[in-house]
Amino acid sequence: AQSVTQLGSHVSVSEGALVLLRCNYSSSVPPYLFWYVQYPNQGLQLLLKYTSAATLVKGINGFEAEFKKSETSFHLTKPSAHMSDAAEYFCAVSESDSWGKLQFGAGTQVVVTP
Amino acid sequence: EAQVTQNPRYLITVTGKKLTVTCSQNMNHEYMSWYRQDPGLGLRQIYYSMNVEVTDKGDVPEGYKVSRKEKRNFPLILESPSPNQTSLYFCASSLLGGSGANVLTFGAGSRLTVL
Numbered sequence: 642a643q644s645v646t647q648l649g650s651h652v653s654v655s656e657g658a659l660v661l662l663r664c665n666y667s668s669s670v671p672p673y674l675f676w677y678v679q680y681p682n683q684g685l686q687l688l689l690k691y692t693s694a695a696t697l698v699k700g701i702n703g704f705e706a707e708f709k710k711s712e713t714s715f716h717l718t719k720p721s722a723h724m725s726d727a728a729e730y731f732c733a734v735s736e737s738d739s740w741g742k743l744q745f746g747a748g749t750q751v752v753v754t755p
Numbered sequence: 756e757a758q759v760t761q762n763p764r765y766l767i768t769v770t771g772k773k774l775t776v777t778c779s780q781n782m783n784h785e786y787m788s789w790y791r792q793d794p795g796l797g798l799r800q801i802y803y804s805m806n807v808e809v810t811d812k813g814d815v816p817e818g819y820k821v822s823r824k825e826k827r828n829f830p831l832i833l834e835s836p837s838p839n840q841t842s843l844y845f846c847a848s849s850l851l852g853g854s855g856a857n858v859l860t861f862g863a864g865s866r867l868t869v870l
Contacts, residue, residue, distance in 0.1 A: 650795065673857060684759070684845055684861030685798075731797060735857050743857060745790075747797040 643668045645732045647746035655754050660704075660719040662749050664732035667713065674715040675733040675743065676706055685731060691715060702726070727753045757782045761846050761862035768836055769870050776831045776865050778846035785851040787829040788813070788859070789821065791842040798845065804829055805851060836869040843867075 648663040666672055673692050677685040689700025696708045702725075706717045715732060732746040759780045768774055780787065788803040790813075800813030804823040818840055820832040829848075833840060843866050847859040 675857065677859075682863075684847075684863050685859070686861065687858050690857065737856075742800075742803070743859065745798040747795055 643672065643734045643736050643744045645734045645744060645746040647730075647732050647749050649749055650747065651750045651752065653752045653754060654722045656724055657721050660717075660722045660726060660751065662717040662730050662732075662751070664706075664715045664717065664746060665713050666715060666732075666734045668734055668736055670736045673735040673737070674706075674708060675735070676700065676704070676715075676717050677731045677733060677745075679729045679731065679748075681728070688717070688730070722751075722753050724753050724755070727751055757860065759846055759848055759860050759862035761844075761865045763865060764863065765866050767868045767870065770837055771835050774833050774836060774867075776833075776844060776846075776867070778829045778831065778862060779827050780829075780846075780848040780860070781827065782848065782860065783826065784848035784860070785826070787823065787846065787848045789819070789829070789831045790845045790847065791815065792845060792864075793842055801831070801844075833867075836867075838869050841867060841869050 644667045646665045675690045676688040678688050679685045689698045691698050691708045699705045704719045729748045729750045731748045733743040735743050762777050785806050789801040790798040792798050799815045801819050802821040804810040845864050846862040849859045
């Protein structure tokens with residue numbers, strides 16, 4: 642069975658500071674990992690995805706995530722937070738590369754302070 | 756514009772009054788799915804469909820029905836809504852296979868309140 646755990650339901654960062662959102666996964670097969678972002682009053686949209694081609698994955702809006710098999714982690718980072726990064730972020734895992742059976746984490750709400 | 760359209764966006768109803776939330780996508784996606792979002796629980800899958808006339812239960816299917824008579828439409832039916840179905844609902848779609856697999860396009864959400 643697959644699952645993800647996101648550490649921290651709320652994160653507050655200062656504008657210009659590092660954003661670090663933690664995600665650990667559990668999977669019985671090599672996983673496919675994703676980060677989605679949800680801006681206020683909107684649906685989710687894909688930030689980035691890991692599909693085994695490279696362990697460091699770059700996404701939109703300056704975000705990136707690193708797959709670490711030894712730590713079963715897929716943490717999301719951004720070097721310098723912007724006010725527009727305020728949103729909820731979801732880590733997700735799939736054991737298939739051919740269809741959308743995604744298991745989502747509980748989400749991390751990011752607040753950016755001036 | 757490629758999109759997933761859900762209606763209604765907001766609905767307040769009473770226990771037991773049947774309702775349908777419609778979902779339509781214009782991307783010719785094979786895969787469609789319904790999720791509910793509750794605070795602290797993330798998104799949980801209700802039902803999904805891999806093609807016309809092919810549907811299957813997700814993690815929390817109790818109290819819901821779906822149908823997939825056309826590729827573009829995937830309505831969610833609550834035959835007898837109860838207060839524990841008060842939630843934010845999302846419809847999503849994606850391709851099956853290739854680089855588009857698992858890249859879900861989400862609708863804007865439907866906030867349902869059952870009194």
